[in-house]
Amino acid sequence: MHKMNSGRTTGYWFVLLLLVCFACSESKKTTHILFVGNSYTYRNNMPKIFEKIAQSKGEQVRVSHITRGKYTFYLHSKRRKLYRALHNQDWDVIVLQGSSRDMLRDSVRFNERTYPALDKLLEMIRTNQEDAKVYFYMTWPYRKGDPKTKRFSDPDSMLNAVAAGYDNLRNRYNVPVIPVGKVWRSYVVAYPESKLYLKDNSHPTYEGSYLVACTMYSAIYGKSPQGADKLSIQNQEEYNRIQQFVGKKYRTKEFQFYLKDLN
Template identity: 35%
Template sequence: MKLIKKLCIIFLFIPITLLSQEKDVKKVLLVGNSFTYFWNMPQMVNAMAQLDNFPMEVRQSTVGGSTWEEHYNEKRGTKTRGLLNSEKWDYVVLQDHSLSTIEHLNRFNEYGEKLGDAIKNNGAKPYLMMTWAYLSNPLMQKVISKEYKELAKNMNIEAIPVGEIFMKARELRPDLNFYFDDKHPSSIGSYLIALVMYKALTGNSVHDIPNRLLSKDKDGEELILSFISNETGTFLRQLVDETEFKNKLVQK
């Protein structure tokens, strides 16, 4: 009888132990500059994953105004190479300087491929995050889109079309201010970018993502990452949900 009781305790304990173990969390690193970190975009993507109970952790390696060449050669305090060598990642998303495709195309292609190789050597999958045109010159987008797509094709990877969706939103809703200045996104713009990144990374619908995204600081105090109007949020979420991505990057 005592043996039966012990066996029952063991079998009851196993499922509880398994359920209590941490899910297989996919680790994503966003590499870039202020186009990535403005208005807490990486933190917004993390907040969306938490709301969806999606097992993903997004971190960033960003320095304002930095290029892929600087990330690769560890200039200006960039830490990307160190992070690739010291930690295990599942996916690494690369965003270059906003003028690289226009003024430094050779550098853009060379260091995009070099970083891609370094990421693959880490055992991770690289992806590109397409940037957007400046407020003062929407004609930039044609070149930006072309070069990101061509590089992605040459690297046999995907380019997340953030810039194209950003510009489509700007065209459809000229009454909304998607820019903080001539190039950086406003809080609305960064919310849109986060929606695009979240759907591309997970394949999940963003229909139920709230207008207010929250986080907590190291002391447990609530932080508001994003707070936009319901009408604006509805438009942005519908725009992103209607966009078809070739492949979701992260598998559950």
């Protein structure tokens, strides 16, 4: 009788050990991603859309975001909430998004505010999150360009300036860029009837945020978003079109250029 109980006890502990090992292995597979940005990130809860897309494609991922409306890289660099997150949690991927107009500033503004802010922020990330993969998130142009600046008063000139700004940051900090703005503008040109913008000609509709999330998925995971859940998009054709378009764009040399490591 004693030997039988001993055998059952041994079996119980063996099963328990297997369960613990399984749980640990599962937790190691989970990718923890932090989005840092403003309304271009939090509108329509884009990080959650991204998370659901990734999960529907079989990824184990947990996403958080630290965002605030109209925040620039300079303002992000002063957020205590962000520094607590970098000190107290472990992240596998960190995506950084500044204001659209950050990239339109003159060199004086860059030298006095943007560069010092990113120097500080990236140093904090590299000190506390040395294993994290960091990306810049290139934003899109306003539908009619920037009305406050004549030379950026159409969407293509504004996008060229934004893209040049992020390319500059990519070279300066050796941080790859997710070229959301390029994909967005190409989609609008290809499908002018699409509705990516809200009436303010700047912020994204749900479809716009879905395109952003699909682009993020392709960049971070290196896969096409085709076959992912459509979530709340009512127009089935739009949903399929966005997935296919992003999948094709991801394979282009331009998209891969921005993702290439310079180290």
